[in-house]
Amino acid sequence: MLYSSTSANASAPARQLHYWPCELLHVFTLELAARGICVHEAMMLGDANYAHQKLAQATALHDPTVDQLVLHMLDYFEPPCQAG
Numbered sequence: 001m002l003y004s005s006t007s008a009n010a011s012a013p014a015r016q017l018h019y020w021p022c023e024l025l026h027v028f029t030l031e032l033a034a035r036g037i038c039v040h041e042a043m044m045l046g047d048a049n050y051a052h053q054k055l056a057q058a059t060a061l062h063d064p065t066v067d068q069l070v071l072h073m074l075d076y077f078e079p080p081c082q083a084g
Helices: 022-034 041-046 048-059 064-074
Strands: none
Touching (some): 022 048, 022 064, 041 048, 048 064
16 A cells, blocks of 8 residues: 555655655656556555556556656655565
8 A cells, every 4th residue: 555655654664655746646647548548546546556557557658758757656666675
């Protein structure tokens, strides 16, 4: 599940995920809609698997504008664990 960085969880461990800024999510949704792909914003915020699927679908378009959005959005996911 994604968590808001401005909620009471703001002091929670850094490993948690954060919501995308509204403007970023709206631009992503509109860019994909313009390419015939429906994105459910609430699902993007509440279901990490759905979000990953839509980001992968967007990446498969090989569109430079969408690719930049995807890269920016991936910054909001937990970084991969490093073997220690």
